[in-house]
Amino acid sequence: MEKNVIIVLLLVLLVYYLSGKKKERPTFSQDNIVIYIDPGHGGPDGGASFNGVHEKDVVLEISFYLKSLFEANGFKCYLTRTGDYDLAPEISQNRKRDDLRARAKLINESDADIYLSIHANSFTSPKIYGSQTFYQADNLESRKLATYILDSIKENLKNTKRYPLAITDKFLIDNVNKIGCLVEVGYLSNPNELQLLTNPEYQMKMAAAIYFGVLEYFNNRHL
Numbered sequence: 001m002e003k004n005v006i007i008v009l010l011l012v013l014l015v016y017y018l019s020g021k022k023k024e025r026p027t028f029s030q031d032n033i034v035i036y037i038d039p040g041h042g043g044p045d046g047g048a049s050f051n052g053v054h055e056k057d058v059v060l061e062i063s064f065y066l067k068s069l070f071e072a073n074g075f076k077c078y079l080t081r082t083g084d085y086d087l088a089p090e091i092s093q094n095r096k097r098d099d100l101r102a103r104a105k106l107i108n109e110s111d112a113d114i115y116l117s118i119h120a121n122s123f124t125s126p127k128i129y130g131s132q133t134f135y136q137a138d139n140l141e142s143r144k145l146a147t148y149i150l151d152s153i154k155e156n157l158k159n160t161k162r163y164p165l166a167i168t169d170k171f172l173i174d175n176v177n178k179i180g181c182l183v184e185v186g187y188l189s190n191p192n193e194l195q196l197l198t199n200p201e202y203q204m205k206m207a208a209a210i211y212f213g214v215l216e217y218f219n220n221r222h223l
């Protein structure tokens, strides 16, 4: 409990620190906005793994910080998972597919305005690094959301020169009928990024950068 209070205080301080750089104030009310965060993988599906670090654990930590940030600032926020498990039924012929299907169902049947699926990458070359966002092809709002988030990550963390990309054949992006995007926070296969992504301070900064990207999205939304 005490740890949670400290985390929220740190996040609030971080928000004040980062928002000092912004001139604009929010032009929307966050009271009615609902955010669904999907920490990728979980349970038997660890996602990308490197040097004993599993994607499922890194993205869950970042998602917890992100949820605290949204809630501390008046948003309503849900997580598709809050521990180390997947969402497939106990007996399943295809856990991965059933897991993703359950996540899509949760988000689709919710009152979420947007969703964010949080992942980490890995690649055969250790030189490759940097965050990137992915959006649903032909969905302008998804593209805008992915762009504001990656711009904010670039501005606040200076960890990437990548651009948002359209993506297809990704179950969640293809099957969730709400505005959302996929955030790949970085590469576990890059030694520097591996170290950063397991550091709570960097995880908080990543959460704050994503949070500010979402704020910018709502600031500029004209639906």
Ligand SMILES: [Zn+2]
Pocket: 040, 041, 047, 048, 055, 119, 120
């Ligand atoms: Zn993943």
